[in-house]
Amino acid sequence: DTEVTQTPKHLVMGMTNKKSLKCEQHMGHRAMYWYKQKAKKPPELMFVYSYEKLSINESVPSRFSPECPNSSLLNLHLHALQPEDSALYLCASSQDTSSSYEQYFGPGTRLTVT
Amino acid sequence: GQNIDQPTEMTATEGAIVQINCTYQTSGFNGLFWYQQHAGEAPTFLSYNVLDGLEEKGRFSSFLSRSKGYSYLLLKELQMKDSASYLCAVSDSGAGSYQLTFGKGTKLSVIP
Numbered sequence: 001d002t003e004v005t006q007t008p009k010h011l012v013m014g015m016t017n018k019k020s021l022k023c024e025q026h027m028g029h030r031a032m033y034w035y036k037q038k039a040k041k042p043p044e045l046m047f048v049y050s051y052e053k054l055s056i057n058e059s060v061p062s063r064f065s066p067e068c069p070n071s072s073l074l075n076l077h078l079h080a081l082q083p084e085d086s087a088l089y090l091c092a093s094s095q096d097t098s099s100s101y102e103q104y105f106g107p108g109t110r111l112t113v114t
Numbered sequence: 115g116q117n118i119d120q121p122t123e124m125t126a127t128e129g130a131i132v133q134i135n136c137t138y139q140t141s142g143f144n145g146l147f148w149y150q151q152h153a154g155e156a157p158t159f160l161s162y163n164v165l166d167g168l169e170e171k172g173r174f175s176s177f178l179s180r181s182k183g184y185s186y187l188l189l190k191e192l193q194m195k196d197s198a199s200y201l202c203a204v205s206d207s208g209a210g211s212y213q214l215t216f217g218k219g220t221k222l223s224v225i226p
Contacts, residue, residue, distance in 0.1 A: 004156075031211075033213075040219075040221075041218065041219075042201055042216035042217060042218050042219050043157065043201075043216050044216075045213060045214070045215070048211065048213060050211060055211055056211065056213060088154075090156060090157075097211035097212050097213070098211070098212070099144070099212055100144045100145040100147075100162070100164060100205040100212050101212070102147070102159045102162060103147075103159070103214060104159070105156035105157050105158070106156055107155065107156050108155075108156055110154075
């Protein structure tokens with residue numbers, strides 16, 4: 001199974017809402033990532049978890065809060081977002097971060113903030 | 115920091131060969147990936163080069179020259195389904211763990 005799943009596929013939320021994005025993989029990978037991708041732009045790294053610990057936070061605003069409950073799951077909690085946060089949010093996983101391993105991407109969550 | 119450059123758009127004819135170039139400047143280089151991304155979908159892995167030379171995988175080949183900071187992706191026998199964005203991504207260990215930085219992507223349009 002080389003699949004990374006993400007839910008929901010689409011999400012529309014108001015600026016005062018609280019919502020969560022979920023990501024799951026069962027490849028035994030120990031590194032998981034959140035990326036943000038705006039239209040016609042490349043994915044931008046937001047967070048990296050290595051062995052369930054946050055190892056990289058690319059200066060992401062605190063209205064985005066990641067959580068890694070276990071080695072298979074990665075969540076992104078959203079609160080008080082702005083319209084400019086509307087984007088495709090991609091989750092990815094790789095074997096770990098100790099070397100250049102291929103990252104497997106999920107299908108993404110298309111987020112619209114109104 | 116890193117600087118990754120690739121053409122914004124390319125057009126090629128079905129059945130032809132196309133080469134997509136990528137140049138990069140980075141510290142702590144640990145390999146270069148090529149990903150394919152269809153509109154509205156997730157990136158999918160195509161190839162990885164860490165040593166100089168050509169890696170061939172079916173219709174797709176990727177080349178790396180570390181001394182020149184240069185890579186290309188070669189697509190042969192183009193098919194309509196190859197219309198997609200192609201992302202060059204450099205792996206480095208500058209932050210103590212390996213992570214990818216993506217170029218802006220090259221949108222390839224394959225025409226009949």
